[in-house]
């Protein structure tokens with residue numbers, strides 16, 4: 226899962242990065258509204274945490290521009306004062322949820338996970354696709370009811386496939402969500418992770434559609 230944290234306070238931004246990374250997100254940060262607008266308009270995120278008070282372009286305007294342009298990613302808004310006017314404005318501008326400052330990182334992570342689950346069409350922390358099950362709160366994986374030990378990177382890959390289970394995911398898209406733009410993108414590295422996961426999960430979980438990419442095998 227790829228997340229963007231838009232926050233101009235470096236301390237909160239660092240906390241957001243750490244908390245969301247620990248929760249299994251691959252996190253990018255951004256400290257001004259203009260840059261945030263550009264990133265949200267041109268990149269695909271599974272979640273955006275958006276502070277409202279930002280330099281260059283305020284958060285509400287950023288959110289309105291995204292929605293006006295048809296960008297539908299889940300957005301969790303951080304309001305400075307927690308006044309009801311700000312909450313109403315945020316929700317009318319297209320926020321999916323909001324959290325008044327100061328907040329506990331545990332609550333932010335719980336709400337972030339709930340938003341990603343809701344966007345994927347499921348309300349429960351446990352998501353099942355045929356023989357595979359993942360728990361997005363505990364970052365745990367089972368195949369046919371048997372727990373499987375996976376690394377954080379392997380979990381992120383599986384979680385992405387689960388949340389996009391209705392389609393084939395191209396290798397370049399998986400790489401982007403796993404490693405981001407700022408790290409080397411190596412198709413070989415992705416193939417190595419897939420091969421490792423297949424050894425752990427057994428056959429018939431991750432399927433390859435030759436020339437297109439990967440998908441979860443939905444056959445029970």
Ligand code: CA
Nearest residue numbers: 233276278279
């Ligand atoms: Ca701010």
